[in-house]
Amino acid sequence: MKAHRLFLCCAVFLAAAFTVSAAPLKIELPPETAVFKTAPGSEAAMAQCLICHSAEYVSMQPLLTRTAWKATVEKMQKKFGAPLPADQVDALVDYIVKAYGAAPAPVKAPAAPVK
Numbered sequence: 001m002k003a004h005r006l007f008l009c010c011a012v013f014l015a016a017a018f019t020v021s022a023a024p025l026k027i028e029l030p031p032e033t034a035v036f037k038t039a040p041g042s043e044a045a046m047a048q049c050l051i052c053h054s055a056e057y058v059s060m061q062p063l064l065t066r067t068a069w070k071a072t073v074e075k076m077q078k079k080f081g082a083p084l085p086a087d088q089v090d091a092l093v094d095y096i097v098k099a100y101g102a103a104p105a106p107v108k109a110p111a112a113p114v115k
């Protein structure tokens, strides 16, 4: 009889414990920052660049010139094996430069010294 009562007691306790843990748990996650900014051209970046790493690899870079961005994208293709079709490189570089900013192209030194 005693064992039966102990069992009942445990059953009630467990039921209570499960009721508490079944209460809806609301978790607020910080906004997703690891994807590319939505803009014309971002679909290619989403499809081609997130295969290996997050968009932060782009957003954390200092301002680069368009030439440097293009070289980076080509490095992803040639050195790291990104399967980005060659005819999408320019459009993708345009998107990155617009969405993430670009350093102005270096100014050429004047041909003759200015007096």
Ligand code: HEC
Residues within 6 Å of the ligand: 045, 048, 049, 050, 051, 052, 053, 057, 058, 061, 072, 073, 075, 076, 080, 081, 082, 083, 084, 092
């Ligand atoms: C096949 C895998 C792969 C794909 C796809 C890929 N990357 Fe990368 N990416 C890498 C690797 C590997 C590194 C170097 C990681 C490290 O040094 O820790 C890297 C680094 C970078 C960096 C950091 C700067 C640098 O030069 O190392 C940038 C910016 C970058 N990737 C941009 C891109 C963009 C834009 C795309 C889309 C066209 C892309 N990646 C697609 C593999 C990839």
